[in-house]
Amino acid sequence: MIEEGGRRSKAAVEKRQLFMEMRAQNFDVIRLSTYRTACKLRFVQKRCNLHLVDVWNMIEAFRDNGLNALEHGAEINVSRLETILSSIYYQLNKRLPTTHQINVEQSIGLLLNFMVATYDSDSPGKLTVFSMKTMLATMCGGKIVDKLRYIFSQISDSSGLMVFAKFDQLLREVLKLPTAVFEGPSFGYTEHSLRMCFPQQKKILLNTFLDVLMADPPPQCLVWLPLMHRLANVENVFHPVECSYCRSESMMGFRYRCQQCHGYQLCQSCFWRGHANGPHSNQHQMKEHSSWKSPAKKLSHAISKSLGCVPIGEPPHPVFPEQAERPMEPPHTVILESPSRLDEEHRLIARYAARLAAEAGNSAQCPPADLSFNFDANKQQRQLIAELENKNREILQEIQRLRLEHEQASQPTPEKAQQNPTLLTELRLLRHRKDELERRMSALQESRRELMVQLEGLMRLLKM
Secondary structure (H helix, E strand, C coil): CHHHHHHHHHHHHHHHHHHHHHHHCCHHHCCCHHHHHHHHHHHHHHHCCHHHCEHHHHHHHHHHCCHHHCCCCCEEEHHHHHHHHHHHHHHHHHHCCHHHCCCHHHHHHHHHHHHHHHHCCCCCCEEEHHHHHHHHHHHCECCHHHHHHHHHHHHECCCCCECHHHHHHHHHHHCHHHHHCCCHHHHCCCCCHHHHHCCCCCCCCHHHHHHHHCCCCCCHHHCHHHHHHHHHHHCCCEECCCCCCCCCCCEECCEEEECCCCCCEEEHHHHHCCCCCCCCCCCCCEEEECCCCCHHHHHHHHHHHHCCCCCCCCCCCCCCCCCCCCCCCCCCCCCCCCHHHHHHHHHHHHHHHHHHHHHHHHHCCCCHHHHHHHHHHHHHHHHHHHHHHHHHHHHHHHHHHHHHHHHHHCCCCHHHHHHCHHHHHHHHHHHHHHHHHHHHHHHHHHHHHHHHHHHHHHHHHHHC
8 A cells, every 4th residue: 555655756746747747848838739739748748858769669569569450449557558669669779779878767757647647538547549559649659640550550440440439539649749748729629620631522532531531731639639740850951041039040840931021031049939029910821841941052953943854742641452451460660689580571571572573474474465575564663663672682681780780789798898998998899889880770770661662562553
């Protein structure tokens, strides 16, 4: 009983600590509720270190903890939730360099109490599987398109159509996040939230779902969601431009240019707080910039555009197959401590390549009228397949080499280094080399993801 009381007291302290730190950031002076909500949730995300957990690693954690076998309405008690969060953060520390390790216990405590405060109002001490998946998939790191694809896999039926009742439940869960940071009056759930997103459509497939939620602007109740991801992308963007209000010589983050006052620009801090001076007014239309182009780049872009050399703008997301997909698994997620998973992925790539080669060979037997055309197309496909196979082998060899060097870099111990100054210097160099190897490993993983996407595209092309 005493131990339980101490645990509750500690939880209450950690809960107050997170909200006190958030209040100290003075986000409430931001006049626009969309930016205010996005800033608060971004603060919670970073304070709990969820921005370091990629969405694919989060999906893998769901699978490893057996959540995919449970119904969405199944309840999870706080003890089980704490175990799941522990596995997520301990796996995160294994992927991070030794110089960037996080405080696992503190992260677990902050996130656990935030989730309990947000979601356990209906049944105290318990959360549903769907609530937990929704919150973690929304607040973790990664691309918004990958998160929305995973969420759609959780609310669609076997034919690939969105179930409106499940989407309504999704909105109820997601909109508890703004309510948790005291923005419920602006973005809380209402009976009109569902019709606000899909007012007329009857059959919603994946691409339609992505088009609506990633539109500009998105549905009003979810307008803070893409903004939170844009905030993460521009946090370190530098603008060598002076703010017209605070006279800061440079800006970080977003930059806002007035469409009526010539040369009038504001940093994000001044714009969010509604500052204005001179002839400028808060009623003027402002354009948001997430990057800075030098005058030379602007001139070259204008010339290229006038000559028709500028490519057509890309869609906000790739076009995905419309057929029903299984609940998404992280096929491209590679964990450094599991070499067997690397081998499994390479075997999968090899099977894809072999199947493509076989289908390319079979399709070569065609009527004489189309023989020349199909021969050239199949020749190009076989060449591309050969290139992909060679690239796959090179990546596998490079990963194996990096893994060996990673193991060698981990062998020296601090005890031996303290006895030998030369060994201490070598240890520092090895740790630096280890960080470089891990960055190189991340780049290789991204290259392998692109390779898998290309192979899947070829498979679809050959089936047409």
